[in-house]
Amino acid sequence: MNSYPPELLSQLAPVMFVAGLDAPTSTSTPPAPPTPQSATHPHTPSSAPPTPSKSQDSFAQLASRLRDALQSQRKPTIWAPERTKTFHIILVDKAIRFPPRKLVPPEDPQFSNAHSPLSPLTPSSPLYPDGLIAPIWIRKHTALVPSVFVLFLRLFEVPPINPRSPLDPPDVEHERERGEEERRRDAELSAEIAQRKKSTNERGIKLTVVLLASRRMLDDPSLDGRLTFIRRQSGLDSRAALFVLSPVSSSELNDFVRSLQDALYEPALEYYTTHSKRVRRKRNRHSQAVSSYNPVHNPLAAPNIPRPLRPEGWTVRYEYKMACFAEFRGEDEVALKHYQDAYATLLIMFGSTAILPPRTKRWAEAKVLADTINVKISKLYLYNNEHALALSHHNSHMRRFADFSRGWGIGEETFEYWSWMARQHRVLAELLEQGSRTTLTFPTHLPVPRPASVGTPLELDAVRALGLNPSHALQHPGHYYYMAARCTEVRRERFLAGESMAQGAPAAPGYANEEKVDHLTIILELYTKSYELFKKYSSPASQGRLTLWIACRIAHTYYESGKFDMAVRFFERIAKTYRREKWGTMLRPLLGTWYACAQKLGDIDMTVKLLIEMIGYGDTDEPGTLQEDLLAVLRSSVPSKPDEPLMVDLKESEPLLDTTMLFWKSEVRVGEDAAFQLSLIAPTNTVISSLPIDSITVRFTEEYAPVIIQHTPASTQDRVRLVQVGRLEHEDEDMEIEADLRLKPGDRLIVSGTMSSEIPRLLKVSSVTIELKEGDWTIEVPQEPCAAREGSSLAPRWLSSLNPVNFLPMGRGDHSSLSIRHRPHELSVSFTHPEPALLDEEYPIMIEITNTDERELDIIVDVLLQPTEIDIAVQHIIFDGQQSSGLIKGIHFGVVAPGVTALKTLYLVSGGAPGDRTIDVSVQSSSTTNDPSRSRSTSPASPAGPLSRDVSETLQTLVIPTLSALEVVYDVGYRRALGKRAELADLLRYEEEGIDDGTGGDSEAVVTARVTCGGPWGLEIESLNLIRQEVGGAKVLECFSEEGDNNMFPGEYLPGDEFCDMFRVSIAPDEDQGLNGGVVPGPGKYEIIWRSRILPGGDRGPLTSTHFALPPLLPPRDELIALLSVPSTAKLHAPIPMELTIRNQHPSRSANIEVQLALDPLDGFVVAGLRSGHIPVLLPGGEEKLVWRLIPIECGYVRVPGIKVMDRRRSGAEQEAEGDLVKVVDVRLDWRRGTEDTRLVAEGAEAEGGASPAEQVGLGTVLVLP
């Protein structure tokens, strides 16, 4: 931008002249209204009003503040898109004169025909006769002629006189004097203003006067009058022409300045509009006059007679002026339009060499004008965020002028062309950079997401949605600086080419200038700017590859300019990233230039390093040259430090030799040998066959001695060479072997051997170092252990035979490392237990662990009893004194010496239900021998992984089938109790022990318990006990097994053996149980104590007790029942009693019972007693007993006379005769199963309703004997 006149580029703004705020050079002569006559400096001191020094100070301060405030309003810049009503304010002297409008004074009669001093028509003008427009014209409007003139003046104030006393009357004389003085001063002031007004009026400039007055004056009633007087006298406008300002604070001053500009903006616009109108008039007049005007100035005249400006030129001139005035007004669109018109016409002019002959002064001026108009147009587009239009204009400008340039003979082959191109790029870059500091933002060019539905009509964004023109995509200025630098590089190239061609010949025009140009400095500057901008605009996460690229260019430029040390510093940094990202193709030329730098710098070490790295990257173009270079360097020089070997670290770069390490197995045991092959393969894309490789050192992880392969020339050079190193052992001495290390491309050197370790660890090759020796040089080249160069694939292949050469492919991925593990512990674990287990017993499981290893092992056992899925099963294990239903952990078997067996017994107790029980046993062994890895594990370097701990674990699962040893089957029958029941009102009924004697129960249960011995083997049963338990409603009355010693126990019972017991229970369900469905819980349990007969070794097992609960009892319920009791036998003719007990067991109803004896003539009895009759109403729970006497009169089984018991109560009125039959039960035959749902009775399949009506008939007989 600096290459263009700043006037042509900067943003124009209305110009305001401010006068009367002179700098305090005039402290001795304070600013005072000068007399109208003395319009020039210096003022006559005599006219200075005698202002007090204090107010003078405050006014000086005010003036200085005003100056600051005004000057800070706007700086002339190129990029100023905001349109606030801001003036470009210039402080001028009060007496400033404007440049003359025309050369002749207005009084001259020639005035109307004369032109402006800058017009091409004026012979003395720099533009005469055919100039377009000059920067001086813009300067005239930005610096010499304002649109608004603001004049600051002091209003005269009489110093206040301190009254001698407040009571004094006003000094009339003094007042009058003051008034006169004021009037005189005001008149002087007005005259001065009028003078200035005259000069501004001539040019249509608005004049505004600001009167500075003290605050006291503002309140003075005479102020208004004085102001009106001054305004009238001086001929000021009525609007916005006279202000009064008193000393105020800075912030208030800023407000004042703001409002001053607001008030004057309108007149300023008017001023520029007037100019525009005037120019437009001239343009219109001119364009009409073209036809007549043109032939007059026919360019047939002699060439040295300057031709006047052509009509196109005038158009450019007028359009440009109008554009400028529009820009002054802030009308960007109008300005853009006029600039475009001017630009278009300029292009027409450039199109013809007749109009603008190339390489003339006017041509050069016009080119500058075109360039700057282009910048202005681009800028105006950018203000509006029309990036594509801006770039499009800029690009087409460059393209057009590139085309023109070819016509002018300054095409691509000339440096002028590239210089101009660079300048264009740079101008754009600078414009963007300026813009980006304020309002300009750069788009990201992300692709527009595809519209989801295809059918949507394309709208305004359709063009963008289809794609964008990459050359119209605005990027950050770094790109354009970069372009400028590139162009400058070409410019330099062209210049150098031209220079070499023009040796001796007279230099072309411009060569002298070009010779002075320091191209490289410019290039560097441009690249550096670009670099900074790229850095600024790169995202923080970015790797900075773009900046590296620029840096690369910078480095090259440094190299070109001979600053090799700088270039080297850049190269070092750049190479780091390129190496890491394996971009060898970019690294190769970089290394080449770097190498050239190193050579220039004479840094031998660096040269050698770079050569070796370059050999690593390969030289495909001329194989072998690099190693020859290296050899030449090594032979012709000495190292800088002869004592130390030179380290050339190739760990990040490509290796000199491709290496692969192969282990035959991925895992071996401690002490076992592992075969390995290390292949060193010479690259095929470079030649290293004559590199002075002295030795190759292969280092392993852990403390293995390195293998050093020393070079020994061999007579035959096989393509594949095998070197056997035998067995590598830990901490041996260095293993040195010999081999021929001159490798042709593709040669393989295979080092084969075995390794072993006494410690578990991971073995790898940690580094491969190649040592070169030549003369005094010793160069060590460490490289990555298993590295293949870019592009070459090293399939892991195991050399299986050398003659013929044969390889086996290795399919493993981890072929380059070997893990060594402990041998597993040799333990034999056995479990002894006779299956199956029986319920309730402590079932012993013998765990026997034998150490069959050679090491002492510390053994710990964990046992887990798996939860069972069987219902109602309960189980637990007992082990080593601990009891758990789940896990028992850490049972220590102690340290078991080799060959020794450790034994422990685990007990399983399972109850509830038979089924399989599952037990997991984990045997953990750890070696207690003085383990080297243990002692080493304290050192931080050794890997503290599972590898180093010598622990192994054996897991076993036992499934133990469990059977029940004994099974019980209950058989329950019910009888109605005949015992005497307590009367209803008897208190005994309400006592707990109401059925203690067993007589009070409703019914009785007779239970037979049948115990079966299960299991595969016999049991010794010690005892059988019925344990009574207090249960409401039931009570065991007697039990068979308790009746004396029946020698059943102890006894041995074989599988399938059964034995029985029997007991009688009296049942009197209480009310709760009655509601509960009548179930009465079993009143106790059986306890059987037994032991398993066999154990291994013939021992008998411990006593085990098994409990069986008595069955729940569910007696059938009667409501109203008649129980008949007769003796079973009788003697003929001897009377027997027959009793009928009628019980009302209904919980709530009373019964009305009628009893009838149904005598039959065939009956074998004579009956004495009631034949038929009622018994008193039976309340619930009540009973009534009737007794007959029977005299048998026949022998044999004689039927008992029929008895009919009726419950009349229920039948009601209709069936008075009949009633419900009440069942008569012969108590001798009374045997019933439980109620229908007696599912709880063991084997209750035959449970049947005991009260079938057939029983009615089934009254028993009596055996009558003679």
Add this chain to the structure above:
Amino acid sequence: MPPPLRLNAVAFISPQNHPILIRTFQKGDELKYHYVAHTSLDVIEERISGDSKSTECYLGLLYAMDDVAAYGYITPLKVKIVIALALTDSVVRDAEVISAFKALHMAFYHAVSNPFLKLDAATNSGNDQYPYLLVGGSKWKSFRQRVDEISKALGNVTST
């Protein structure tokens, strides 16, 4: 109707940012396109880091520099494809660029699914890049040929 695309170079870059194949269709300018490919990575990374959830492969214009406009594409497996188009003063239709990218993606996909690529490689090798870097190697020609064909196909549009 904008002129057809002029493909100057194609670059395939592995997910670890190592070059797989850089194919230049202009003689003598290979290095420049290596730089274009490498520097494009910066812009690509910036674009994908901003919106990690985006499934859009096409990344659009990366930048324009010298006489080249670089366009980017990233496959779902993070292989990056960069093409360098000759910078002409005309609209480049995204649809055309995308179809070119898709063709290139398919070419890569076909080439890399060649089972013989892994013939020499250790099976279950931890090195994911293995077939990627190999496919651009000099040993396997089909990938190059495919890329060249795509370039020709784009160029053929010019002649019709």
